[in-house]
Amino acid sequence: VLPGRVLHELIDNDRVIGGIDEQSTEKAMEFYQHFVRGELLETNARTAELAKLVENTSRDVNIAFANELSIVCDQLGIDVWELIALANRHPRVNILRPGPGVGGHCIAVDPWFIVSSAPDATQLVQTARKINDSKPNWVVDRITDKAKRFKDPVIGCLGLAYKPDIDDLRESPALSIARRLTAMKIGKVIVCEPNVTAVDGLDLLPLDTLLDKADILVALVGHRQFKRIPMGRLEEKIVLDTCGVWR
Numbered sequence: 537v538l539p540g541r542v543l544h545e546l547i548d549n550d551r552v553i554g555g556i557d558e559q560s561t562e563k564a565m566e567f568y569q570h571f572v573r574g575e576l577l578e579t580n581a582r583t584a585e586l587a588k589l590v591e592n593t594s595r596d597v598n599i600a601f602a603n604e605l606s607i608v609c610d611q612l613g614i615d616v617w618e619l620i621a622l623a624n625r626h627p628r629v630n631i632l633r634p635g636p637g638v639g640g641h642c643i644a645v646d647p648w649f650i651v652s653s654a655p656d657a658t659q660l661v662q663t664a665r666k667i668n669d670s671k672p673n674w675v676v677d678r679i680t681d682k683a684k685r686f687k688d689p690v691i692g693c694l695g696l697a698y699k700p701d702i703d704d705l706r707e708s709p710a711l712s713i714a715r716r717l718t719a720m721k722i723g724k725v726i727v728c729e730p731n732v733t734a735v736d737g738l739d740l741l742p743l744d745t746l747l748d749k750a751d752i753l754v755a756l757v758g759h760r761q762f763k764r765i766p767m768g769r770l771e772e773k774i775v776l777d778t779c780g781v782w783r
Contacts, residue, residue: 539702550574554584592646593661598632599643600664603671606634606778610678617783636675636756636778637709638668639698644707672709675754675778676716682752682774689723692750694781695757696729696738703731710756714738726750730761755781 538545551568553576555561565576579587602620609616620631638644647665651658683689698708705711718725718738726739728746741749743761747769755762755777762781770782777783 539699539704547571548574550577552577552579552584552587554579554581556581586650589646589649592643593650593664595632596638596643596647596668597660597664599635599638600667602632602634603637604667605631607671607674617780633780634778635671635709636713637671639706639708639710640704641706644668672713672716675709675713675756675776676720678776679713679717679752679754680720680722682776683722685774686723686751689751690749691717691723691725691752691754692746693717693725693727694743694746694753694755694762695759696727696735697731697757697759700758701731701760705732705735711735713754713756723752729757730759752776755779 549572551572551574553561553564553568555564561578561580565578568576605620606616608614609619616634620633623629623631647658647661651662651665655662679691683691693710693714696708696711696714697704698706698710714725714727715737717723724739726741726746726749727735728741728743729735730743732740734740743765747753747765750773752774753770753776755775756779758779758781765782767782
């Protein structure tokens, strides 16, 4: 289920149900019928388990393509957000949005269960995982390169959660990036995460304070507060928007 929409999705989503035998499947179907308005789809346990893993793995693979496109566009001097918007005008194309990596306790984890069951048959899945796991390294390299323009740069990281408008930091690429930058000591690293009050080892500041202090702004999470930042506040700063906050 989607954080922030748990009750809605719990009730309205279709459900794939597979028990270890026919009787257990029937009992599970009876249970879900009490509160689920979505369609209940009956199958066996192994297929149901793999279906859930495939849902998240499909997202991971498609995000990997978007993340790879963002790197290609950076090398070619092309606006990746414009490119994706134009490509998606085709009726059979639906490229997802790139970001600083992939986080959370599902999409970044579930593909490995499929890989462990069939390592020789999952080259695409493994490659997607490598692309998404390496994206934070690319972001750090880009920030490091920009920091060389300053004697004592102040690097402002916008967001730590693994997705917009939540407070969940599990497997978050944004958190990994902020911590790596802090450990590298290439400048002073300050962070704004409006949904969290404190994080060990990181200097969390209010948004206005961060905007006043930062030489380099790195948008890592598309929180609604960041989307409302007046464009004038970005002037005379180096901006790296990894997730299309202002697009």
